[in-house]
Amino acid sequence: MWKKTRDFLDKLTPAQVITSYYLLAVTVSVLLLRLPGVHKPGVKVDFIDTVFTAISAVSVTGLSVVNISETYSVFGYFVIMAILQFGGVGIMAIGTFFWMILGRKIGLRSRKLIMVDHNQFALSGLVHLIREIIKIIFLIELIGALVLGFHFLNYYPSWEDAMLHGLFASISATTNGGMDITGNSLVPYAGDYFVQLINIILITLGAIGFPVLIEVKQYLFRKREEQEIPFRFTLFTKLTTLTFAGLLVVGTIIILVFEFQHYLKGLTWHKSFFYAFFQSATTRSGGLSTMDVSDFSMPTLLVMSLMMFIGASPSSVGGGIRTTTFALNILFVYHFAKGKMDVKIFNRELHHNDIMKSLVITILATIMCFTSVVLISITDSQHELIEIIFEVCSAFGTTGLSMGITAELSDFGKCILMILMFIGRIGLTSFLFIIGGKEQKANYHYPKERVIIG
Amino acid sequence: MWKKTRDFLDKLTPAQVITSYYLLAVTVSVLLLRLPGVHKPGVKVDFIDTVFTAISAVSVTGLSVVNISETYSVFGYFVIMAILQFGGVGIMAIGTFFWMILGRKIGLRSRKLIMVDHNQFALSGLVHLIREIIKIIFLIELIGALVLGFHFLNYYPSWEDAMLHGLFASISATTNGGMDITGNSLVPYAGDYFVQLINIILITLGAIGFPVLIEVKQYLFRKREEQEIPFRFTLFTKLTTLTFAGLLVVGTIIILVFEFQHYLKGLTWHKSFFYAFFQSATTRSGGLSTMDVSDFSMPTLLVMSLMMFIGASPSSVGGGIRTTTFALNILFVYHFAKGKMDVKIFNRELHHNDIMKSLVITILATIMCFTSVVLISITDSQHELIEIIFEVCSAFGTTGLSMGITAELSDFGKCILMILMFIGRIGLTSFLFIIGGKEQKANYHYPKERVIIG
Ligand SMILES: [K+]
Ligand SMILES: [K+]
Numbered sequence: 001m002w003k004k005t006r007d008f009l010d011k012l013t014p015a016q017v018i019t020s021y022y023l024l025a026v027t028v029s030v031l032l033l034r035l036p037g038v039h040k041p042g043v044k045v046d047f048i049d050t051v052f053t054a055i056s057a058v059s060v061t062g063l064s065v066v067n068i069s070e071t072y073s074v075f076g077y078f079v080i081m082a083i084l085q086f087g088g089v090g091i092m093a094i095g096t097f098f099w100m101i102l103g104r105k106i107g108l109r110s111r112k113l114i115m116v117d118h119n120q121f122a123l124s125g126l127v128h129l130i131r132e133i134i135k136i137i138f139l140i141e142l143i144g145a146l147v148l149g150f151h152f153l154n155y156y157p158s159w160e161d162a163m164l165h166g167l168f169a170s171i172s173a174t175t176n177g178g179m180d181i182t183g184n185s186l187v188p189y190a191g192d193y194f195v196q197l198i199n200i201i202l203i204t205l206g207a208i209g210f211p212v213l214i215e216v217k218q219y220l221f222r223k224r225e226e227q228e229i230p231f232r233f234t235l236f237t238k239l240t241t242l243t244f245a246g247l248l249v250v251g252t253i254i255i256l257v258f259e260f261q262h263y264l265k266g267l268t269w270h271k272s273f274f275y276a277f278f279q280s281a282t283t284r285s286g287g288l289s290t291m292d293v294s295d296f297s298m299p300t301l302l303v304m305s306l307m308m309f310i311g312a313s314p315s316s317v318g319g320g321i322r323t324t325t326f327a328l329n330i331l332f333v334y335h336f337a338k339g340k341m342d343v344k345i346f347n348r349e350l351h352h353n354d355i356m357k358s359l360v361i362t363i364l365a366t367i368m369c370f371t372s373v374v375l376i377s378i379t380d381s382q383h384e385l386i387e388i389i390f391e392v393c394s395a396f397g398t399t400g401l402s403m404g405i406t407a408e409l410s411d412f413g414k415c416i417l418m419i420l421m422f423i424g425r426i427g428l429t430s431f432l433f434i435i436g437g438k439e440q441k442a443n444y445h446y447p448k449e450r451v452i453i454g
Numbered sequence: 455m456w457k458k459t460r461d462f463l464d465k466l467t468p469a470q471v472i473t474s475y476y477l478l479a480v481t482v483s484v485l486l487l488r489l490p491g492v493h494k495p496g497v498k499v500d501f502i503d504t505v506f507t508a509i510s511a512v513s514v515t516g517l518s519v520v521n522i523s524e525t526y527s528v529f530g531y532f533v534i535m536a537i538l539q540f541g542g543v544g545i546m547a548i549g550t551f552f553w554m555i556l557g558r559k560i561g562l563r564s565r566k567l568i569m570v571d572h573n574q575f576a577l578s579g580l581v582h583l584i585r586e587i588i589k590i591i592f593l594i595e596l597i598g599a600l601v602l603g604f605h606f607l608n609y610y611p612s613w614e615d616a617m618l619h620g621l622f623a624s625i626s627a628t629t630n631g632g633m634d635i636t637g638n639s640l641v642p643y644a645g646d647y648f649v650q651l652i653n654i655i656l657i658t659l660g661a662i663g664f665p666v667l668i669e670v671k672q673y674l675f676r677k678r679e680e681q682e683i684p685f686r687f688t689l690f691t692k693l694t695t696l697t698f699a700g701l702l703v704v705g706t707i708i709i710l711v712f713e714f715q716h717y718l719k720g721l722t723w724h725k726s727f728f729y730a731f732f733q734s735a736t737t738r739s740g741g742l743s744t745m746d747v748s749d750f751s752m753p754t755l756l757v758m759s760l761m762m763f764i765g766a767s768p769s770s771v772g773g774g775i776r777t778t779t780f781a782l783n784i785l786f787v788y789h790f791a792k793g794k795m796d797v798k799i800f801n802r803e804l805h806h807n808d809i810m811k812s813l814v815i816t817i818l819a820t821i822m823c824f825t826s827v828v829l830i831s832i833t834d835s836q837h838e839l840i841e842i843i844f845e846v847c848s849a850f851g852t853t854g855l856s857m858g859i860t861a862e863l864s865d866f867g868k869c870i871l872m873i874l875m876f877i878g879r880i881g882l883t884s885f886l887f888i889i890g891g892k893e894q895k896a897n898y899h900y901p902k903e904r905v906i907i908g
Contacts, residue, residue: 258832298831298839306824329817336814337886341807352806353795359813360790363783366820370760377752378712385752385839432791 015430018094022058022426025090029054029083038076045071048411055418058087059425060317062178062287062400063391063417065407069183074164077181081171088175088317089137091425092210093130095315136213137174137206144170144202151194169195173202176317178287178400186278190290193270196278203286208244209313212237235348236324240313243323244284251280251307258300263291283307285318287400294403298386301403305390308397309369311424319398319424321365328358361428368423369396372416379412380405395420469884472548476512476880479544483508483537492530499525502865509872512541513879514771516632516741516854517845517871519861523637528618531635535625542629542771543591545879546664547584549769590667591628591660598624598656605648623649627656630771632741632854640732644744647724650732657740662698663767666691689802690778694767697777698738705734705761712754717745737761739772741854748857752840755857759844762851763823765878773852773878775819782812815882822877823850826870833866834859849874 032038033050045053049065056063057080072080149166156162165181172179182188189195205213211234219231255276256264264272278290283304293304311320331343332355343350372392377385387403394401395417406417423431486492487504499507503519510517511534526534603620610616619635626633636642643649659667665688673685709730710718718726732744737758747758765774785797786809797804826846831839841857848855849871860871877885 298835299828302824302828302831332810333814333818333821336810337818341810356786356790356795356810356813359810359817360787362817363813364787364791367787370756374753374756377756381752385843389839 015426015432018091018426018430021090021094022422025058025083025086026051026054029058029087032079032083033076035075035079037073038079039071040073040076043071048414052414052418054083055421056400057083057177057179059319059398059421060084060088060175060177060285061319061395061398061421061425062172062176063395063402063406063421064179064400065409065414067183068179069181077164077168080177080179081168084171084175084177084179087425088177088206089133092315092317093133095427095430132214133210136210136217140202140205141170141174144174144198147198148195151198155188169199170202173199173286173288174206174317176203176206176285176287176312176398178282178285180288186288186290187292190275191271193274196274196290199286199288200278200281203281203284203288204244206317207285207312209236209240209316211315212241212313235346238346239327240323243327244313247284247307247310247323248277248280251283251303252276254303255280255296255300258303259296262297263295263300279304280307282401283397283399285312285316285320285397285399287394287398289401292404293390293401294387301386301390304401305386305393308390308393308399308401309365311397311399314427319421319427320396321362321428325358325361328355329362332359357429364432365396365428368420368428369393372396372420376409376413376416379410380408383408391417392420396424398424469880469886472545472880472884475544475548476876479512479537479540480505480508483512483541486533486537487530489533491527492533493525494527494530497525502868506868506872508537509875510854511537511631511633513773513852513875514538514542514629514631514739515773515849515852515875515879516626516630517849517856517860517875518633518854519863519868521637522633523635531618531622534631534633535622538625538629538631538633541879542631542660543587546769546771547587549881549884586668587664590664590671594656594659595624595628598628598652601652602649605652609642623653624656627653627740627742628660628771630657630660630739630741630766630852632736632739634742640742640744641746644729645725647728650728650744653740653742654732654735657735657738657742658698660771661739661766663690663694663770665769666695666767689800692800693781694777697781698767701738701761701764701777702731702734705737705757706730708757709734709750709754712757713750716751717749717754733758734761736855737851737853739766739770739774739851739853741848741852743855746858747844747855748841755840755844758855759840759847762844762847762853762855763819765851765853768881773875773881774850775816775882779812779815782809783816786813811883818886819850819882822882823847823874826850826874830863830867830870833864834862837862845871846874850878852878 030051033045033054039045045066052063052065055061068077068080145163145167147166148169149163152162152165152169153159156165168179168181171177180186186196186199215233215237219233222231252273253276256272259276260272264275267275275291279293279296282288284307293301296304309320310326311322312318314322314324328343328350331345331350335341335343343355369392373385373388376388376392377383380388383405387405390401390403391405391409393399398421406414409417484505487499487508493499499520506517506519509515522531522534599617599621601620602623603617606616606619606623607613610619622633622635625631634640640649640653669687669691673687676685706727707730710726713730714726718729721729729745733747733750736742738761747755750758763774764780765776766772768776768778782797782804785799785804789795789797797809823846827839827842830842830846831837834842837859841859844855844857845859845863847853852875860868863871
């Protein structure tokens with residue numbers, strides 16, 4: 001019996017493992033969210049809304065059909081924090097693990113051997129990695145909770161309230177859960193730049209990708225004798241960090257320019273800057289906001305939709321097509337327009353397979369989101385087109401920003417968003433391998449370096 | 455002097471020749487449209503609107519800032535018909551010529567020799583090809599004009615009026631010009647299925663791509679002894695024809711389904727069918743319509759925008775990313791999802807370079823249209839998002855269907871549409887080579903067959 005189970009597990013592809021984990025997590029979450037005492041006294045939640053909340057929390061999206069602070073009890077808050085942990089950190093851990101196993105420069109055959117026969121090794125690797133990830137993320141969350149908690153003593157009368165808000169805010173930001181118990185996201189702290197900065201840092205640490213965190217840790221804690229030789233960050237880390245920073249800066253500038261004469265009109269320069277800066281940072285995958293995004297003008301909403309569609313780094317708590325996919329697209333289009341077929345960056349050359357993959361993922365994601373918009377515009381025709389586009393991109397990017405229509409959507413519309421959150425979270429690459437049912441045939445005969453996509 | 459000019463011409467890339475021709479045609483058209491007697495007595499047209507009309511006619515888009523029947527005299531009608539000819543047929547001829555020269559299975563070196571030293575050969579080939587194209591298109595137009603002209607005797611009291619309407623309608627349909635002198639597109643013939651069928655046939659013959667017409671002609675007029683061996687159509691012809699037919703059928707079905715309970719409610723089945731069929735066919739690049747498209751519901755308008763974005767065949771009178779680009783995208787995404795990197799179809803394998811090209815063109819076109827929508831939504835914020843999306847896709851696909859906002863756009867908005875019509879018409883591939891300034895490095899060492907893209 002145990003042998004059979006192990007044989008079965010051995011045959012699972014990474015995509016199948018991630019999907020199974022996701023579906024199991026959703027099931028457990030639904031059960032947890034139906035426990036007695038989870039809701040505030042007298043509150044009833046429809047089953048589909050519980051499922052939606054569970055999927056939204058497991059995929060760390062944060063789109064909400066209910067107001068958390070009005071619906072759930074303090075016990076419920078803790079349940080949601082737990083779900084955010086195993087949704088955000090769990091899937092990140094599994095994704096990172098498989099990337100590290102598959103990313104080693106070993107032949108397909110020996111890799112298969114490692115995966116199938118030596119699964120003791122793989123399992124111990126997984127355990128070690130998950131422990132590492134949990135250690136780092138918990139440390140970040142703990143520091144975040146303490147910093148925010150002490151600061152919140154300025155806002156909340158009781159010690160417990162301040163710490164609860166600090167803890168929830170820290171976990172929601174670090175896992176990019178995007179949920180809130182203030183009842184109105186971070187709008188109460190719209191004038192508090194300290195809270196916003198801490199949130200941006202926590203969101204970024206969660207969304208930048210776990211391989212980056214590991215490498216930075218290795219860089220900071222390397223032994224003295226190693227400090228002689230220059231530390232080499234991987235191409236993945238350089239590319240995803242640069243793209244991340246680029247999107248943050250460009251997003252901030254675009255919001256400032258587009259809203260200068262509109263939402264930001266008459267505000268001080270620092271208030272304008274922080275509105276633009278925070279709303280740019282949160283599109284990566286955070287989903288928290290310091291204002292009602294539906295007050296932005298059409299051009300800004302379109303650009304924010306695109307930025308949510310791009311999403312966060314691979315092997316992170318975020319979704320979307322991923323920063324590296326976007327970077328490879330831009331790099332290849334640029335090189336192609338100049339007549340070159342090979343993409344060189346940071347003294348490395350990109351794999352053609354990776355480029356193809358990034359192009360396909362982008363096109364497929366575009367088709368998927370377009371189809372979703374069309375379908376929702378059939379059943380929920382009372383809503384504006386931009387509202388539907390924004391909500392669809394938010395779900396696919398597992399961002400969770402909302403123009404406020406999610407709760408009003410038909411059950412069909414909610415189902416579409418749930419599917420998008422699922423695919424956005426596990427990544428289109430994984431999703432493709434579930435459908436295709438086949439493992440990726442990696443190509444090892446180029447002297448190039450691999451980059452994670454989608 | 456003549457030597458110098460020839461040397462200069464020899465050095466031009468195909469993309470530069472097409473662009474030069476386009477810009478020359480626009481300049482001549484602007485001059486022609488400012489001739490005395492072109493306008494109806496007492497009508498004044500702004501210069502930017504003349505430029506817009508010229509570009510719209512040269513790119514055979516048909517988007518209009520003025521009502522042709524109210525603005526231009528009969529002399530003006532003939533000027534417009536002439537512009538549609540050298541816009542539609544001229545660019546198609548040059549594009550086809552270069553494809554045929556570059557498509558021959560000869561080494562890069564001997565091809566360069568042909569292009570540079572033996573340009574006598576190339577020139578005579580060009581002259582022959584242009585003559586061939588003009589012969590076929592004129593024949594189609596003549597038959598169309600006579601058939602429509604005689605039929606229009608039912609509508610117009612005088613012989614001259616009927617023939618003028620027949621000629622203009624035939625040229626507008628065959629060149630996919632999409633312009634009308636009825637004052638209201640084909641709406642007056644919304645109940646006349648014969649006129650609609652003839653228009654669909656003419657539009658299709660113009661938009662299906664000239665290589666297809668040549669091959670069909672070769673097939674029909676081959677000698678008796680050749681009829682023994684089965685005729686082999688090229689992969690390009692098979693692919694573009696199948697895609698064309700597929701889009702027509704799928705478009706018709708989608709419009710029928712989406713508008714069944716909306717625009718088509720209460721209509722007879724044949725009237726419903728023809729509304730759906732004609733509006734599906736016209737999105738390829740025709741631009742004529744039998745109803746006010748803005749009466750369609752949101753989902754239909756979104757799908758029509760996508761279909762216009764896809765556009766017509768390469769080497770045709772149409773625009774967009776082109777049918778083959780779309781087909782290669784879908785084929786590769788499908789194969790990729792099944793874990794295969796090679797695309798086999800019709801017993802042929804596609805070039806990897808072509809696939810890359812098709813993916814890049816699609817992504818670049820998407821970025822371009824998205825940026826255009828954002829920019830227009832800044833300057834023309836009084837319009838609905840779907841109206842802007844629809845008009846942008848219509849311009850890029852050189853389709854010319856309109857939700858009616860083109861005439862109301864700001865000068866900036868009109869400029870964006872003019873740029874889109876230009877790029878859509880010459881094709882993104884050509885456009886890229888203008889920017890990059892380099893010729894495509896074709897890859898000849900695969901035993902595969904080439905397909906034209908974008
Ligand atoms: K989120
Ligand atoms: K047209």
